[in-house]
Amino acid sequence: MKKIIIFTILFMLFVQISRDSFAQKTTKTPTPTSIDISDQIDELKSKIASKVAQLNLVEKRGFYGTVTDASDTQITLQTVGGDIRFVDVDELTKFSSDSNDSFGISDVKKGMSLGVIGLFNKQSQRLQARLVEEEDALPNFFYGAVYSVDNDNFTLTIAKENGARNVIDVESITKTYSFTSDELVKSGFSKIKETTPVIVIGFSQKEDKNITLGSRIFLFPEISVSAKINLNPSQEDVTPSTGSGKKLVPIIK
Amino acid sequence: MKQERVFLSFIMVLIGLVVAGAAFFFYQATKQSTPTKDNIIVNISPTPITDSRFFLKVFNPKDESLADRKTITISGITTPDATVVILTTSTHEIVKPSSQGNFTTNITIDDGANYIKIWAIAPNGEIETVERIVSYTTEDF
Numbered sequence: 005m006k007k008i009i010i011f012t013i014l015f016m017l018f019v020q021i022s023r024d025s026f027a028q029k030t031t032k033t034p035t036p037t038s039i040d041i042s043d044q045i046d047e048l049k050s051k052i053a054s055k056v057a058q059l060n061l062v063e064k065r066g067f068y069g070t071v072t073d074a075s076d077t078q079i080t081l082q083t084v085g086g087d088i089r090f091v092d093v094d095e096l097t098k099f100s101s102d103s104n105d106s107f108g109i110s111d112v113k114k115g116m117s118l119g120v121i122g123l124f125n126k127q128s129q130r131l132q133a134r135l136v137e138e139e140d141a142l143p144n145f146f147y148g149a150v151y152s153v154d155n156d157n158f159t160l161t162i163a164k165e166n167g168a169r170n171v172i173d174v175e176s177i178t179k180t181y182s183f184t185s186d187e188l189v190k191s192g193f194s195k196i197k198e199t200t201p202v203i204v205i206g207f208s209q210k211e212d213k214n215i216t217l218g219s220r221i222f223l224f225p226e227i228s229v230s231a232k233i234n235l236n237p238s239q240e241d242v243t244p245s246t247g248s249g250k251k252l253v254p255i256i257k
Numbered sequence: 258m259k260q261e262r263v264f265l266s267f268i269m270v271l272i273g274l275v276v277a278g279a280a281f282f283f284y285q286a287t288k289q290s291t292p293t294k295d296n297i298i299v300n301i302s303p304t305p306i307t308d309s310r311f312f313l314k315v316f317n318p319k320d321e322s323l324a325d326r327k328t329i330t331i332s333g334i335t336t337p338d339a340t341v342v343i344l345t346t347s348t349h350e351i352v353k354p355s356s357q358g359n360f361t362t363n364i365t366i367d368d369g370a371n372y373i374k375i376w377a378i379a380p381n382g383e384i385e386t387v388e389r390i391v392s393y394t395t396e397d398f
Contacts, residue, residue, distance in 0.1 A: 012268070065321045066392025068370035084372065084388055119370030121323065121392050134398040137369045143346060145374050147384055165384075181349075183340065188351045201382055203342060220349065222342065230382030 065124035074112040090130045091120050101138035117141045144216055146204040149229040153196055160196055165232040171215045172204050178218040199235060201227045311336055313377035313385035320389050332361040335377040342376040366393050
């Protein structure tokens with residue numbers, strides 16, 4: 005009988021041990037307490053995120069662009085990059101212009117360059133203007149390579165990456181610089197050589213928009229000409245020959 | 258005596274079953290499912306392309322930001338052999354980036370809206386440009 009009792013005890017012990025070991029291997033399910041804490045943390049996170057979003061909804065910004073549309077309460081601007089910006093004007097908006105002391109919303113016309121400072125609403129993507137200032141139109145910024153230099157007329161032709169060519173009129177106000185040996189030094193018209201990469205800042209002339217009055221010229225003689233710039237003579241530049249040795253010169257009106 | 262033997266036999270069978278069951282569960286728990294050839298899921302991760310192309314990133318200033326000081330810092334990163342040209346309508350600055358390609362310089366801005374054009378020119382003449390509008394104001398609103 006003793007043997008039976010011993011075996012029974014051993015059997016019970018064995019069953020208990022095996023149950024415990026399997027119980028340990030089972031996946032732990034979160035206790036109700038840990039679920040509550042986790043939910044509370046999530047809720048708190050959500051509340052904080054919402055508050056932060058509210059606080060960051062409005063920020064101070066400054067726009068610059070060309071007026072594409074204007075009304076008594078709204079100005080539409082086109083930025084330099086071509087994006088459209090909507091500006092709301094109210095009684096707190098101040099207007100300023102160097103050329104007009106009484107500059108106001110009624111003076112804002114299509115094509116005008118404006119700088120606007122105000123509060124930008126990220127949600128509505130609109131700027132509540134606080135200061136509207138008339139600005140000068142931006143100059144042209146060119147990058148290209150010197151295609152030709154006209155020493156008689158003090159002009160140079162720039163070949164650009166898009167294939168276009170612009171004539172730069174070099175006047176006494178034009179400042180020329182050269183970037184050599186990691187240093188920017190003053191240069192002059194006589195030092196401008198063909199095929200030199202160049203950056204030009206200037207204003208298009210009203211009479212001929214293809215001619216730009218150079219304001220600043222930056223030469224980069226140590227940099228190669230971009231493969232995108234075509235410096236080969238274009239069809240228009242080649243003066244056709246009559247075959248008799250007499251060159252045909254195009255009539256310029 | 259005969260009764261004892263029967264009972265013992267029954268207990269032994271039970272123990273045997275439990276041991277066999279435990280061994281089976283242990284085997285199931287530790288067994289790693291090896292995917293069959295048909296079920297192999299091939300995760301095609303995009304091969305990281307080493308971007309050796311010419312680039313320009315400007316960290317500061319942010320576009321359409323406001324400045325309450327006339328001197329602002331221009332910083333960014335490009336390829337180390339590039340030449341960085343910073344132009345505004347009134348000033349200019351040309352800098353060479355560090356060996357890591359980082360560059361930082363200060364420029365002076367005018368009242369109102371300032372257009373800043375940043376160029377990175379590679380030795381082969383390739384360019385990258387970034388434009389920024391920074392407005393100077395001391396007004397509080």
